[in-house]
Amino acid sequence: MSGVLWPHSIWLQAAALAGFVLGGIYAADLMERLLGRYVAGAGVRAGALLAGPFREAALLLSQQRSRTERPDAPAWALAPMLLAGLAAVAAGTVPLGPSAAVAGVDSGIVLFGAAMALVMVCVFLHGWSANSFAPLVGGYRFVAQALSFEMPLALVLIAAALPAESLSFGEIVRSQAGLWNVVRQPLGLPLYLVAALGVTFQGPLATPDAADLAGGTRAEVSGAALLAWRLARGAVLVAVAAVGAATFLGGWSGPWLPGPAWTVLKTLALLAVLVASRHLVARVRLERFVVVAWAVLIPLALLDVFLTGVFLL
C-alpha cells in the first residue's frame, strides 16, 4: 500500500512534506479568517476568503521595510530563517505515513525537543536584535514563557515514548495500534496543547507579540521580513500540530483511508483547536502562566509519566 501512496525516494518525501507544511499554513490561515468572520457575526464570501492569505502576502511584499536605530542586522535577518529551518526540522521528524519520516531518526522526540528549544533562541533574538523597546520586552517575555512550557512538553513526550520503548515517532505511532495515547494518557494531549500554544505563542499565550506591547517582537518588522516571520511561525504551528497528531492521535492509523490522509486529517483537527484559541480564549497574564506552569503543569506532567510507568509495570 505504502509503495503506491507513499514514495520511497527521500526527495519525493521531502517534496511531499513541503507541500504538507505549506498546505497546513494556508489551511490554518483560512481557519483563522473563517472563525474571525464568524465570531464577528460577519458574512463570508468564499472567493475573498480563499484569496485572503495571498492578498495579505502580496500586500506585505509590496510594503517598505522598516528600520530601527543600530539594530543587530545579521541576527535580525537570521531569526526568521532560523525559525523556518527549525520548523522544517520539526516537521521532518513527523512520520506522515507508515514507511518513514523524512528525518525518521531513532531519537525523534529529542530532535523535535531540540528544535522547540531553539525556537526560544529565535524569538528572543528576533526581539532583542531590533534594538527597540517593545520587541525587547517581547523577547524577554518569550524566554520566561518558553522556560515554563519546555518541561511539560518534554515530560509528556517522554510519557508517550515509554509504552513505545523508543524515542522515535514511528514507534510511538505503532505503539498506539490498540489504543490511542489520547485515551491511554488522558493528561498528555491537554498538556501538549498548552505547550503547543506556548511554543507558537498564539491565542492565550500570545504574550511576546501582544497588542499591549504594540506588537512586541514584531513591532518593528514590516514588509517581506514580516511575511517571512509569519510564514515561519505558521510552519512551526503545522509541525507542532503534526507531532501532536502522531504522538497522541495515532498518527497515520485509521480505517478506510490511506495512512497519510489520516495524518493530514488529524493534523488539521489539532490545527483547528490551536487556531480557534486565537478567537475564543482571552490572553493570559504571563506572570500567572509562569506560576501555573511550574506549580500545576509540571507536577501534572510528572504524574502523567508516573501513571504511564505504573500502567506499564
Add this chain to the structure above:
Amino acid sequence: MSPSDLTTDLLFWLFGAGAVVSGYLVFRTDSMVRAAYWLLASFAGTGALLLLLHAEFLGLVLILMMAGEMTIMAVFMVMFMMNPAGLNPMTMVHQHKVAIAAGVIAFLGLGAVGLLGEFPERPLPETTSVDSARITADLGRELLGESMLPFETAGVALLATMIGAIALASRKGRFGTADAGSAAPEPPEEERRRREHEGSDDGGHHHHGHGHDQSHEHGHGQDHDHGHGHEHGGHG
C-alpha cells in the same frame, strides 16, 4: 542515509572549524547576548560532530540543553551586569593575565589528555546502518548503572547551583524585595529639598534613576529588574 567518507570528512571539517571559529568569536564580540549565542553556535557544531560519530542522542541532547542554557546565561548576565538589553557595547574579557594563564594551562592540560591519554579502541562498524537506538540504550544503562554515582553527584551539584542562582535573582531577598530594597543613589540637594517640600514618597517604591527605560516597567518587568544594586562595578 549513508554518507560517503568524503562527505563525512567535509562535514567534520565544516562543523569542527565552525565550532572553533565561533568559540573564538565569543571573546571577540562586544555584547553578552552575542557572546552567549556564539557559544551556542560552537556547541551546536560540537553536537553535529557527535552526530557524525553516530552518538545521535548525545549530539541532539547537547544542542537541546545548550539552546536553553545559553539564553538563560545571557539573561542572567544582563540581570547581574546592569546592562539593560545586553545591546550596549562592553568588553567581554577581563583580568587579562589571570585569564591568559588559565587559558594556556587548560589548553595544555586538555591537549595532554587528548594526546597522551589512553582511549578505548572501538572503531565504528563498517556497515551503513548503525543501530543508534541500541547506542542510546547503552548510554542509559551506563548512566543509571556503572556511572550512577558521579552522574547523580553532578545532578545534585547542578540543582544546588540552580537554587543558588534563583535565590540570588529572586525578587524577595533577605534585604527586602529586589526592586524596592536597594538604596537609590543620593539625589542632589535641591531635588531632595523639593521632594521633602512636596512630601510625595509613595511608600518605598523607588525609581532608581539609572536613566534607562526599564526601571519604569515594574508591572511586568520580572525578567530584567533584579540586578539593581548588585555588581555595580562589575565591568570595565
